[in-house]
Amino acid sequence: MAAAAGGSRASRRPALLTPRGNGDRTVFLFDRRREQADPDEKVLSYGKDNYRAFRSAVCQAFGIPSDETFVITTTNRKEITEGNFSELVDDGVTLYLLQSVDQMLLLATKERIDFLPHYDTLVKSGMYEYYASEGQNPLPFALAELIDNSLSATCQNTGIRSIQIKLLFDDSQGKPAVAVVDNGSGMTSKQLNNWAVYRLSKFTRQGDFESDHSGYVRPLPVPRSLNSDISYFGVGGKQAVFFVGQSARMISKPAASQDVHELVLSKEDFEKKEKNKEAIYTGFIRNRKPSDSTHITSDDERFLHNLILEERDKESFTAVVITGVQPDHMQYLKNYFHLWTRQLAHIYHYYIHGPKGNEANAATKEVSPFNNIDIEISMFEKGKVPKIVNLREIKDDMQTLYINTAADSFEFKAHVEEEGIVEGIIRYHPFLYDKETYPDDPCFPSRLNDDDDDDWFLVEKGARGKRPIFECFWNGRLIPYTTVEDFDWCAPPKKRGLAPIECYNRISGALFTNDKFQVSTNKLTFMDLELKLKDKNTLFTRIFNGQEQRMKIDREFALWLKDCHEKYDKQIKFTVFKGITVRTDVLSKRMQSPWTMYAAIEWDGKIYKTGQLVKTTKTHPIFYGSIEKFYLYGDHDGDIFATGGKVQIALEPQALYAETKIIPISKLDRTVSDKVVKKYIEDEMARLPDKLSVTWPEGDELLPNETRFAGTPIGALRIEILNKKGEAMQKLPGTSHGGSKKLLVELKVILHSPTENKEIISHISQHGGKWPYWFKKMENLQKLGNYSLKLQVVLNESNADTYAGRPLPSKVFKFTIVVALPPLQHPGREGVPLPLPQRAQRPSPLTALTRGLGSRSCPRKQSTNPPCLPHGPPARP
Numbered sequence: 094m095a096a097a098a099g100g101s102r103a104s105r106r107p108a109l110l111t112p113r114g115n116g117d118r119t120v121f122l123f124d125r126r127r128e129q130a131d132p133d134e135k136v137l138s139y140g141k142d143n144y145r146a147f148r149s150a151v152c153q154a155f156g157i158p159s160d161e162t163f164v165i166t167t168t169n170r171k172e173i174t175e176g177n178f179s180e181l182v183d184d185g186v187t188l189y190l191l192q193s194v195d196q197m198l199l200l201a202t203k204e205r206i207d208f209l210p211h212y213d214t215l216v217k218s219g220m221y222e223y224y225a226s227e228g229q230n231p232l233p234f235a236l237a238e239l240i241d242n243s244l245s246a247t248c249q250n251t252g253i254r255s256i257q258i259k260l261l262f263d264d265s266q267g268k269p270a271v272a273v274v275d276n277g278s279g280m281t282s283k284q285l286n287n288w289a290v291y292r293l294s295k296f297t298r299q300g301d302f303e304s305d306h307s308g309y310v311r312p313l314p315v316p317r318s319l320n321s322d323i324s325y326f327g328v329g330g331k332q333a334v335f336f337v338g339q340s341a342r343m344i345s346k347p348a349a350s351q352d353v354h355e356l357v358l359s360k361e362d363f364e365k366k367e368k369n370k371e372a373i374y375t376g377f378i379r380n381r382k383p384s385d386s387t388h389i390t391s392d393d394e395r396f397l398h399n400l401i402l403e404e405r406d407k408e409s410f411t412a413v414v415i416t417g418v419q420p421d422h423m424q425y426l427k428n429y430f431h432l433w434t435r436q437l438a439h440i441y442h443y444y445i446h447g448p449k450g451n452e453a454n455a456a457t458k459e460v461s462p463f464n465n466i467d468i469e470i471s472m473f474e475k476g477k478v479p480k481i482v483n484l485r486e487i488k489d490d491m492q493t494l495y496i497n498t499a500a501d502s503f504e505f506k507a508h509v510e511e512e513g514i515v516e517g518i519i520r521y522h523p524f525l526y527d528k529e530t531y532p533d534d535p536c537f538p539s540r541l542n543d544d545d546d547d548d549w550f551l552v553e554k555g556a557r558g559k560r561p562i563f564e565c566f567w568n569g570r571l572i573p574y575t576t577v578e579d580f581d582w583c584a585p586p587k588k589r590g591l592a593p594i595e596c597y598n599r600i601s602g603a604l605f606t607n608d609k610f611q612v613s614t615n616k617l618t619f620m621d622l623e624l625k626l627k628d629k630n631t632l633f634t635r636i637f638n639g640q641e642q643r644m645k646i647d648r649e650f651a652l653w654l655k656d657c658h659e660k661y662d663k664q665i666k667f668t669v670f671k672g673i674t675v676r677t678d679v680l681s682k683r684m685q686s687p688w689t690m691y692a693a694i695e696w697d698g699k700i701y702k703t704g705q706l707v708k709t710t711k712t713h714p715i716f717y718g719s720i721e722k723f724y725l726y727g728d729h730d731g732d733i734f735a736t737g738g739k740v741q742i743a744l745e746p747q748a749l750y751a752e753t754k755i756i757p758i759s760k761l762d763r764t765v766s767d768k769v770v771k772k773y774i775e776d777e778m779a780r781l782p783d784k785l786s787v788t789w790p791e792g793d794e795l796l797p798n799e800t801r802f803a804g805t806p807i808g809a810l811r812i813e814i815l816n817k818k819g820e821a822m823q824k825l826p827g828t829s830h831g832g833s834k835k836l837l838v839e840l841k842v843i844l845h846s847p848t849e850n851k852e853i854i855s856h857i858s859q860h861g862g863k864w865p866y867w868f869k870k871m872e873n874l875q876k877l878g879n880y881s882l883k884l885q886v887v888l889n890e891s892n893a894d895t896y897a898g899r900p901l902p903s904k905v906f907k908f909t910i911v912v913a914l915p916p917l918q919h920p921g922r923e924g925v926p927l928p929l930p931q932r933a934q935r936p937s938p939l940t941a942l943t944r945g946l947g948s949r950s951c952p953r954k955q956s957t958n959p960p961c962l963p964h965g966p967p968a969r970p
Contacts, residue, residue, distance in 0.1 A: 117138045117139060117140040118138070118139060118140075118182070118183070118184040119136060119137070119138050119184055119185060120136075120137050120139070120182060120184075120185070120186050120187070120188055121134045121135070121136055121137075121185075121186070121187045121188070121204075121205060122134060122135050122136075122137055122151065122154075122155075122187075122188050122189075122190060123135075123187070123188075123189050123190070123200075123202045124155055124190045125189050125190060125191055125196070125198055125199050125200060125202070126163055126190055126191060126192050126196075127199070128199045128200070130199075130200075132200050134187070134202070134203070135154060135155070137150060137151065137154055143178075144173070144174070144175040144178035145175070147178065147182065148165065151165060151190070155190065157190075162192070163190055163191065163192060164190075164191050164192070164193060164194055165188055165189070165190060165191075166188065166189045166191055166194055167181055167186070167187075167188060167189075168187055168188075168189065168202070168204050170189075170194050170195070172194050173188065185205060185207075187202070187203075187204040187205060189202070209373065209374060211373075216335050216339075216360045216363060229573070230425060230429075230433075231336075231617070232336075232337070232422055232425055232426070232433065233433040233436040233437055233440075234440075234573060234615070234616070234617060235332070235333040235336045235337055236258060236271075236273075236333070236337070236433075236437065237437060237440050237441075237570070237616070238329035238330055238332065238333035238615070238616065239258075239273040239330060239333050239334070239413055240256055240258070240273070240437070240441065240468060241323040241324050241329060241570065241616070242273075242275075242324045242329070242330050242411075242413075243256040243273060243275035243277060243411070244256070244321045244323060244324070244441075244444065244466075245277075245321050245322065245323060245324035246275055246277025246278050246279070246324070246411055247275055247276060247277040247278075247321075247466075248277075248320075248321035248322075249278060250276065250277065250465070252465065253276070253465050253467055254275075254276070254277075254465050254466045254467065255274075255275060255276045255467050255469075256273070256274075256275045256466075256467065256468045256469070257272075257273070257274045257275070257469050257470075257471065258271070258272070258273050258468075258469070258470045258471070259271070259272040259273075259274065259400075259471050259472075259473070260426055260470075260471065260472040260473065261396045261473055262423065262426075262427065262472065262473060262474045262475075263396070263473045263474055263475045264475055265475050266395050266396040266399075266473075267391075267392060267393045267394050267395040267396045267397075268393040268394075268416060268417075268418075269416075269418040269423050270338075270394075270396060270414055270415060270416045270418065271337055271338065271414075271415045271418055271426075272400060272412055272413065272414045272415070273412070273413045274400075274403075274410065274411070274412040274413075275410065275411055275412075276407060276408075276409065276410050277409065277410070277411055278347060278348065278409055279345045279346045279347035279348065279350070279409035279410055279411055280343075280345040280347060280354065280411060281347055281350065281354070282352075282354045282378050282380060284345075284347075285343060285345055285354045285356050285378055286356070286378060288330070288343065288356075289331075289343075289356060289358060289376075311608075314514070314607065316448040316516070317443050317448045317516060317566070317569055317605040318514075318516075318566075318567075318568045318569050318605055318606065318607045318608070319443055319444060319447075319448060319463065319568075319569035320568060320569065321444075321568075321569075322568050322608060323567075323568045323569070323570050323616075328614045329614065329615065329616065330413070331358075332614070332615060334358075334413060334415050335360070337415045337418060337419065337422055338415040338416055338417040338418040338419060338422075339359060339360045339361065339416065339417025340357065340358070340359035340360065340361065340415065340416045340417045341357070341358050341359070341413060341414070341415055342355065342356070342357050342397075342412075342413075342414040342415075342416070343355065343356045343357075343358075343411070343412075343413060343414075344401070344404075344410075344411070344412040344413075344414065345410065345411040345412070346383065346404065346407070346409055346410055346411075347409050348408050348409040351382070352380045352381065352382065353380070353381050353382065353383050353385075353404060354378050354379070354380055355378065355379040355380075355381065356376065356377075356378045356379075357376070358376070359417075360417070361417075362376070383404040383405055383407070384401055384402050384403075384404045384405045385401070386398045386401040386402065389401070393416070394416065397414065400412065400414065426472070427472070427474070430472060430480055432535065434470050434482055434484065434487065435487055435489060435490045435491075436490075436573075437468070437470070437484055438484040438487040438490035438492075438493075439490040439491045439492050439571060440570055440571040440573065441466075441468060441484060441570060441571075442490060442492035442493065442571075443463075443492075443566065443569050443605075444463055444466055444569055444570065445463065445466055445468065445484050445485050446463065446485070447463040447464070450492055450493070450496045451488070451492070451493040451496060451497070452496055452497070453488070453493075453496075453497045466485075467483060467485065468483065468484040468485075469481065469482070469483050469484075470482050470483075470484070491532065491534055492603070494532035495520055495522075495532060495601045495603075496520070498522050498530045498531070498532050499520035499521055499522055499601070500521050500522070500523045500657060500660075500661035501520070501521045501653075501656075501657050501660075501661065502518050502519065502520045502521070503518070503519040503520075503521075503635070503649075503650060503653050504516075504517065504518050504519075504635070504636040504637075505517045505518075505519075505633055505634060505635050505636055505646060506633070506634050506636055506641060507626055507631055507632065507633050508631065508632045508634075509609070509610075509625045509626065509628070509631050510625070510628075510630065511609060512607070512609050513606070513607070513609040513610060513625060514606070514607050514609070515604050515605065515606050515607075515610075515622075515626060516604070516605040516636075517563070517602060517603070517604050517605070518602060518603055519562070519583060519600050519601070519602040519650075520600065520601050520602065521596075521599055521600055521654070521657040521661065522556060522599045522600070522601065523599065523657065523658075523661035523662045523663065524556070524595075524599065524662045524663070524664050524736040525662075525663050525664065526663060526664055526696070526697040527664070527697060527759075527763075529556035529599065530556075531556035531557055531598075531599055531601065534560070556595075556598050556599045557598045557599070557600070557601065558598075560576075561576040561577060561578040561579070562577065562578065562579050562583065562600060562601065562602045563576060563577040563578075563579075563602040563603060563604050564576055564602070564603050564604070565577060565603075565604045565606065565619055565622060566603060566604065566605045566606065567606050567608070567610065567612050567616070567619065568606075568607065568608055569605065570616070572612055572616060572617065572618065572619055573617060574617045574618045575617075575618050575619040575622060575623075577604060577622070577623050577626065580626070580627070580633070581647070582633065582646050582647035582650055583597075583600070583602075583647075583650050584597070585597040585598075586651075590651055590654075590655075591651045591652065591654070591655040592651065592654040592655040592657075592658045593658060593727075593735075593736070595736060595737075596654050596655075596657065596658045596662075597654070599657075600654075604622075604626075606619075606622060610622050610625065633646045634646065635649045635650075658734075659733075659734065662734055662735070662736050663734060664696070664734070664735065664736040664737070665694050665695070665696045665734065665735055665736065665737070665738060665758060666694060666695040666696075666732060666733070666734050667689070667691040667693075667694050667723060667725050667729070667732060667733050667734075667735060667738065668691060668692075668693045668694065668695065668732045669691055669692035669693045669702070670689070670690075670691060670729075670730065670731055670732070671690040671691055671692050671722065672689075672690050673687050673688065673689055673690070673728060674686075674687075674688050674689075674690055674724075675687070675688065676688050676724065676755075678755060684726065687726075687727060687728040688724045688725070688726055688727075689724070689725045689726075689727060689728065689729040689730075690722050690723065690724060691722070691723040691724075691725065692722065692723070693723070694723055694738070694758065696758070696761075696763070697763060699763065701720060701723075701740075701761070702720065703720050703721060703722060704719055704720060705719065705720045706718070706719050706745065706767055706770040706771065706774075707719070707720060707740075707742060707761055707762070707765070707770065708761075708762045708765040708769070708770055708773075709742075709756060709760045709761060709762060710760060710761070710762040711760055712756060712760050716742065716744055716754055716756070717744065717745050717770055717773050717774065717777075718742035718743050718744045718745045718753075718754065719742060719743050719745055719747075720740060720741075720742055721741045721742060721743050721753060722740075722741050723738060723739065723740050723741075723758070724738060724739040724740070724741065724755070725738040725739075726738075737757060737758065737759065738757075738758045739755050739756065739757060739758065740755070740756060740757075740758050740761060741753055741754070741755045742754055742756070745770070745773075745774045745777070746774045746777050746778050746781075747897055748778065748781060748896070748897045748898070748899045749777055749778070749780070749781055749825070749826060749897065750897070751896065751897035751898075777826070778817070779816060779817040779818050780816050780817075780818070780822075780826040781816060781817070781825075781826070781899075782814050782815075782816060782822060782825070782836065782886055782901055782902045783815055783816050783817045783902060784814075784815050784902050784904075785812055785813070785814060785815070785838075785884055785886070785902050785903070785904045786812065786813040786814075786815055786821075787810060787811070787812050787884065787904060788810075788811045788812075789808040789809065789810065789811070790808075790809060790811050791808050791809045791870065792808050793805075793806045793807060793808030793809075793870065794808055795807045795808070795882060795906050795908060796906075796908075797906055797907065797908075798907050798908065798909075799906075799908045799909075800908070800909045800910075800911055801874075801908055801909070801910055801911070802910070802911060802912065803874065803875045803876070803877060803910050803911070803912050804872065804874070804875055805874075805910075806870050806871065806872040807870065807871040807872075807874070807882070808870055809867065809868065809869050809870045810840070810867065810868040810884075811865055811866075811867055812838050812858070812865060812866040812867070812868075812884060813865045813866070814836055814838070814866075814886055814902060821865070822836065823835065823836055823860035824836055825888075825896065834888050834889060834890065834896075835859075835860075835888070835889035835890075836860070836886055836887070836888065836889070836901075837857050837858065837859055837860075837866075837886070837887050837888070837889055837892075838857070838858045838866040838884055838885070838886055838887075839855070839856070839857045839858075839883075839884070839885045839886075839887050839892070839894075840854065840855070840856050840857075840858065840868050840882070840883070840884055841854065841855050841881075841882070841883045841885070842854035842855075842871070842874070842880060842881070842882050842883075843880065843881045843883065844876065844878055844879075844880055845878065845879040845880065845881065846878060853874070853876075853880075854871065856868065857887070857892070859889075874910055875910075876910065877910050877911060877912060878909070878910060879907070879908075879909050880907070880908050880909065880910060881905055881906070881907050881908075882905070882906040882908070883903060883904070883905045883906075884903060884904045884905075885901070885903040886901040886902045886903065887901065888901075
């Protein structure tokens with residue numbers, strides 16, 4: 094190949110000055126010493142690698158006297174000398190004759206160049222194309238390119254379409270190799286030659302080129318475009334083999350031929366040719382009889398003897414044998430066999446199972462032209478049992494999971510400009526009882542944490558998580574790196590729709606395009622699909638019972654989704670309708686109304702109803718309570734299925750907590766028994782205040798129903814509040830449920846008369862830290878009559894003597910004060926009480942405080958340190 098660079102007579106055929114002999118070199122010379130020289134090039138053929146002989150031949154050719162001074166230079170103005178002659182003067186080089194190296198070029202010249210691509214264009218094409226992206230290893234997609242070729246080659250088979258991928262990792266049989274073998278139409282030697290031509294696609298038809306897909310005719314439309322028309326660009330197979338390894342041996346036999354044709358392309362061979370300055374893109378095809386492996390002499394390829402021996406019974410076939418397998422690829426193929434075989438089953442799911450996919454629930458499998466496609470993967474390692482799997486047998490590839498977890502489907506078709514056709518399907522994955530059925534994809538980041546307290550995060554989290562709805566298939570095979578998020582008519586609505594918003598996250602989908610949409614040559618990405626589909630002129634129609642319905646597809650989809658929700662979502666059935674209400678406890682005003690109330694639900698086969706004892710799970714803290722009512726957002730009438738909702742429970746024991754909680758129904762513990770909840774309530778009830786313990790540390794004890802003389806002191810009281818376990822307490826239990834309440838003890842002395850009851854004394858005592866409740870001695874009770882001394886536990890904040898409708902502990906001492914005349918005895922006689930006037934001469938502090946009150950009641954007091962409420966025990970006299 095050459096490139097012209099000016100000159101008015103550049104097309105004139107140059108004269109060959111010397112006949113070429115075997116091994117001669119040819120150079121092209123321009124004489125630019127003087128302006129009057131011949132403007133055209135002259136061709137000089139010389140046979141001796143000697144500068145003096147070469148210069149002499151140049152002088153002779155141009156008629157230059159031997160004594161004339163001139164230089165010979167390259168087009169880069171490097172002078173040819175005896176020292177660099179062999180280095181600079183090569184076959185086909187263009188040279189100048191000049192008066193000096195820096196002479197101006199008096200006339201334009203032209204220089205022949207070759208610009209065949211470097212062999213790295215082929216050898217490294219796979220590395221450039223199958224870069225790791227989308228968080229996935231691209232190796233399975235490179236193997237898919239080889240399967241594409243085999244699917245195309247076997248499309249005319251009347252029997253089984255057999256495609257085998259053999260991983261030959263038994264080092265006793267040679268170095269690691271990957272072989273892809275099919276029983277397709279095979280290739281003639283000419284087709285095999287053109288297979289090696291980079292980017293010779295099936296559509297090239299000029300000159301002597303015959304594509305390896307000769308006689309190509311575009312196939313007729315078929316469902317899901319499953320036409321096997323996927324070996325396309327003339328690059329995929331070559332990119333794939335040089336991504337996997339360093340060498341590819343193509344072995345093929347067409348049905349009409351008696352011969353097997355064999356071609357080897359290898360990086361090592363390219364490098365050797367470059368080093369020897371040979372033509373890179375040349376080689377040979379070995380034509381031989383079937384099963385003849387006499388040409389295999391290297392121990393590194395011993396496995397080829399058995400592979401070639403299998404040719405004996407084959408009418409036609411093609412085998413692609415890759416050697417020099419990259420160590421990283423070999424480890425991936427070994428360690429992740431389960432994963433990448435499922436990826437291949439996903440890519441070719443519909444070719445393996447037919448247009449409807451792998452329907453496990455189908456009563457009978459349809460007879461289909463795809464039932465005869467067998468794609469078998471086998472791996473052989475030394476000392477191990479071979480791993481063999483047919484992609485048809487895989488039941489957990491993503492498309493199988495999508496199909497078999499779906500309850501219903503919505504089919505549609507999109508018509509794009511010209512002949513672009515896209516068939517689509519959306520599947521609904523219902524919520525069943527306690528979990529979403531949308532399948533997890535091991536190759537996609539998992540959805541958000543499921544332990545969020547509030548089930549209103551369902552909208553953001555959902556079943557599908559952050560994954561787009563649609564995977565995209567081109568001519569029936571998956572294009573893995575292109576997905577479509579949604580379309581306007583199936584995206585979650587901005588306003589409340591017919592179905593709850595979470596239903597939009599329970600759909601998966603697939604798009605099936607024909608070849609009118611462009612994909613990248615590595616078949617990893619669509620180039621224009623989403624742009625064309627979202628064009629305003631694209632028409633979407635629903636497919637129902639195999640027929641197109643030209644109706645408003647957004648309305649059709651919304652009704653279908655609503656129907657799916659009502660028929661298939663089976664988490665909770667709300668029963669016993671109780672009306673519509675507003676919930677002011679909800680922070681968002683938009684969500685405060687309407688709420689439908691129910692008295693019972695059915696969940697996973699169990700009935701929950703008002704009054705039932707329950708326990709929560711995944712709450713902090715754990716609550717025990719009894720059901721009061723159920724809430725479901727929305728204006729509903731009668732029984733309905735839903736995937737969430739709220740339950741209002743009264744915390745138990747109500748005597749202890751006296752509060753309610755509204756929590757997601759999903760937080761109810763469905764495994765707990767009534768016995769466990771009742772035992773908890775009993776234990777909690779035992780923590781409530783039960784009784785008062787009263788002692789008289791300094792004597793002067795007041796006995797029940799005692800008759801006392803006026804002025805007789807009542808001793809200081811030491812009081813403890815005890816629960817049923819006999820444990821002292823100074824505040825209500827239940828700190829984990831919103832804070833405990835302090836307990837105080839109130840002392841009242843009441844004088845009873847036929848007409849009224851009067852409080853003579855009223856004080857409240859706080860707990861003194863390490864000291865219990867105390868009241869000082871009382872010595873001022875002089876008025877005759879019937880009395881009650883009442884000790885009552887009250888709440889700190891409100892002084893209430895009840896809690897949650899239950900009375901707090903109290904204790905009452907009834908006594909009577911009378912006056913009795915003492916006998917006339919010696920004042921100092923032992924055992925004789927002193928006369929009253931003498932007792933009155935020594936008033937106690939309390940007497941001094943209350944003297945003069947007469948029959949009036951003492952004002953109610955509460956202080957941290959009232960005169961009669963010390964923080965510690967009173968000092969002994």
